[in-house]
Amino acid sequence: MNNKIKLQLCLMRCLHALLPLDHRKVVFCSFSGGTYSDNPKAISERLHELYPSAKQVWLFNDPKEKQVMLPQYIQGVKRWSLRAIYELATSRVWVFNDTQPYWAYKGKNQVYIQTWHGDRGFKKILNDCRPRTKKDQLPETKTCDLAIAGSDFGESIFRSAFRYTGAILKTGTPRNDKLIDIDVETILQKKKELHLDASCKYLLYAPTLRSKASETKQDQAIQQIDLIEVLAFLEKSTGERWKVLVRAHNKVVGLSGIPESEKILNVSHYEDMADLLQVSDILISDYSSSVGDFALTSRPIILFQDDRESYLEHDRTFYFDLDTSPFWIAQSQNDLVSILCDLPNRDSKQNCQEILSFYKTHESGHACEDTCNFIIEKIH
Template sequence: MNINKIIKKTKKSKYIQYCLKLLFYIVGKIPSRKNTIIFESFFGKQYSDNPKAIYEYIKKEYPDYKLYWSIDRNYYSNFKHQNLNYAFRFSFKWIFLMATSRYWVVNCRLPLWIPKPRDTIYIQTWHGTPLKKLGIDIEEVRMPGTDTVTYKKNFLYESNKWDYLISANSYSTEIFKRSFGFDNTVLESGYPRNDFLYTHNNKQNIEEIKSKLNLPKGKKVILYAPTWRDNDYYGKGKYKFSLKLDLNTLKKELGDEYIVLLRMHYLVAENFELNEFKGFVYELSTYNDINELYLISDVLITDYSSVFFDYANLQRPILFFTYDIEEYREELRGFYFDLEKQAPGPLLENNEQIRKYLKRISEGSYQLPSSFKVFYNKYCYLEDGGATKRVVTNLLDQKDNHS
């Protein structure tokens, strides 16, 4: 029986929701299985991010642990080739595993109705270094299906369940503790997912990834990875996105040398019509591991997405396509720092500027700005390929402290 279908009716019946919570509480009375861990990435939609890095390390270094993945059944295709133990989100098997596993390793918030059993240790890995304001720091929430007061209340209710929170740097730690109202243990370790950018950054791995994706050989790669806009949506959890990047001009001027990879935020619901750009533009928004896309890309174009914090580890050019920066900063989210002054690359307002900078990069006349080194030293200083080991050692090698 798919409990997800029941949950969709909970707005109509608080009784059903109560019964689900009661079931979870009852199963949660079973003593937790000490060596069992369940992982979830982006609401069960991906095998990716920090949970993936932690999972693969534990699987290799701690073979006695029983590891499971929480999967949204609509996205099973993203997992079917991974040889994983898994449970479909909201199935009875999933409820049993969530209620009895010793550890939860998750990178986004879980549904509010899920109670955390007393013996469970909840590791919230989160999924980015913050530029945009988060949690209770957001002055006015403009997302569908909620309001500012409710959003902040729910956020605090969820973050109160976290036992550990992973942070990439001291800057993130300070913001996370305040914006999430988090008073438990922060593991300031660097991001496990970024280890890959240090351990696999070589020609052989890059060529293997390109071959796996059937990308043309000999072409350089532009990765376009923008974020979403809170006030532009179809409905709760489904956001619109208008593609402002002039693909026609880029194809005409750079098509002989470059290809473009589109990587939309996981909340963006658009399906772009790209037939006329076949062989030049590749839509890879649902591709599991963005780290592989970072690795094969020669330049990143983004806006206010936290992807640039991760991509900076590769010390390659980053262009910021910030055509709506005033609206985004003043009316939607607000920023934690002055992007104009601290960005590790130029802020560009239109496609002509984008074209000119890509030309400079293509010709080899572009150099990383002086702001890049300052940025790298402030936000990437913990990243060295060993973050996953630091996190897992803190969690599992000190498990006696958790009993």
């Protein structure tokens, strides 16, 4: 433990000892302070509906940048600033979807909820990649009071990757409540909010991050996928108008190599993936856990994996053999076109059900409410 971490830990302990706890305060953080999105956002919004007197504080890398998108009931604070340490030390509840720093000391009267952000992923994470020693074990192993899972698979990840042995609420993933039983009116309203053409079909292309692009802070090149050809085949086979939404992973600066076309829209700036999944008619990804969420919509999912060997060598290994899973997989442009042409003969609803069963999914549609009820109980 370096001196800076020791100093921060000491400061938090002192604040705990000197300052009273604000029992109505809840601190949120999503993707290490990078976004206002995901499970914390879904919980935050529902909590305000159920318990508007709760004080909500969000930690951001750049709170001024986020201010324009925040509701009035949220106070944005710079992540890991002195003010953030104060807010953490004096709040009743923490809600995070990423790991805590080692210095984040939690008092005995505080509650830490870990929602994570990939309930049904492929990629091995944390201890499953590199087991921690007792000296550098994850804070969550001991400090977490409740984990949120939407599947047996998600529960197993908490047990192995986090070495977590505590309570798990397994009624769903809060961000996914909006993906269950979506009606046409909801889709049209969301398209209006996103300034999308209501009469058009949308394919979402959302590749996961590559470690090199994430570490160098450079644009990540898209795979060897011809999106123009994909659009042409879709329009020909369905007789409808199609556009492509392209979204980079939140830990990547952007994507390079996106074709210039009025039919291809870069929506990487849009932070909440669940909204994009709501309005998309097909999802093409590679190794992103978003496919496990999108299966709730019963719409077609295709994994485009033209670089699997390279990915396994330079990025992550997987929890299971993808070739024995229910997913439709294309390892080349020809494979992808073949699947797209065959979509009228494929039962996407059945395939999605097989995917959900594969993960032993438990998505009730009221995961937000269940989590908020737990928080309100602790506040009281």
